[in-house]
Amino acid sequence: MNLWSDFLTNEQRLIHKWTHYFPAYERHFARFCNQSIKMLEIGCGEGGSLQMWKRYLGPSAQIVGIDILETCKDYEEDQIAVRIGSQADTTFLASLNDEFGPFDIVLDDGSHRMDHVLATFEYLYPTIVRNGVYMIEDLHTAYRAKFGGGLGVKASFMEVTKRLIDELHADWTQGAVAETPFTRMTMSIHVYDSIVAFERGFHRKAVVMKTGGQP
Numbered sequence: 022m023n024l025w026s027d028f029l030t031n032e033q034r035l036i037h038k039w040t041h042y043f044p045a046y047e048r049h050f051a052r053f054c055n056q057s058i059k060m061l062e063i064g065c066g067e068g069g070s071l072q073m074w075k076r077y078l079g080p081s082a083q084i085v086g087i088d089i090l091e092t093c094k095d096y097e098e099d100q101i102a103v104r105i106g107s108q109a110d111t112t113f114l115a116s117l118n119d120e121f122g123p124f125d126i127v128l129d130d131g132s133h134r135m136d137h138v139l140a141t142f143e144y145l146y147p148t149i150v151r152n153g154v155y156m157i158e159d160l161h162t163a164y165r166a167k168f169g170g171g172l173g174v175k176a177s178f179m180e181v182t183k184r185l186i187d188e189l190h191a192d193w194t195q196g197a198v199a200e201t202p203f204t205r206m207t208m209s210i211h212v213y214d215s216i217v218a219f220e221r222g223f224h225r226k227a228v229v230m231k232t233g234g235q236p
Contacts, residue, residue, distance in 0.1 A: 036072075045216050060126040085104065090105070108129070122148060156216060158215060
């Protein structure tokens with residue numbers, strides 16, 4: 022299924038997305054289609070994106086949405102579960118992992134508050150499956166004071182991402198940056214306009230090789 026076409030022809034619940042997000046969605050989520058996977062979407066909106074992920078990921082996927090609004094429970098249907106709670110409440114997040122986890126995909130489209138985004142990431146990212154994807158969208162809010170952000174503001178998740186890029190490269194910093202659990206569990210960081218996607222994996226020490234050449 023082409024996710025963009027599905028979005029354009031949607032006649033079910035309202036979906037509210039920036040159009041330039043769709044190539045990033047397909048790049049990182051396509052490999053999970055038609056597999057028995059679990060996706061967590063933080064922030065349910067009008068419920069349409071939960072249905073979109075269900076259609077896109079296929080009949081074996083379990084979609085879980087969380088929100089602070091009780092009315093979002095109305096969005097539940099086959100393959101879609103909704104739980105009410107704050108994304109910054111680690112006890113609540115632990116209960117989600119106990120009930121549904123570990124998740125293959127986490128998509129943070131929640132409060133967009135920098136303290137919430139960071140708290141959720143710090144708790145959930147280490148718990149997703151080894152080859153999972155953790156994506157945070159609408160990170161233009163990282164540049165806005167009302168969300169706790171701003172250009173160069175330490176609490177901005179964009180500034181956090183810059184520090185995590187250094188952690189990913191800790192092996193090359195000659196001890197200036199210590200290797201962390203994040204270093205060891207992360208394969209890649211992808212930065213797009215308003216989106217950051219983290220791909221889990223086993224981070225091995227880099228090895229350089231040469232093959233071929235003249236005798």
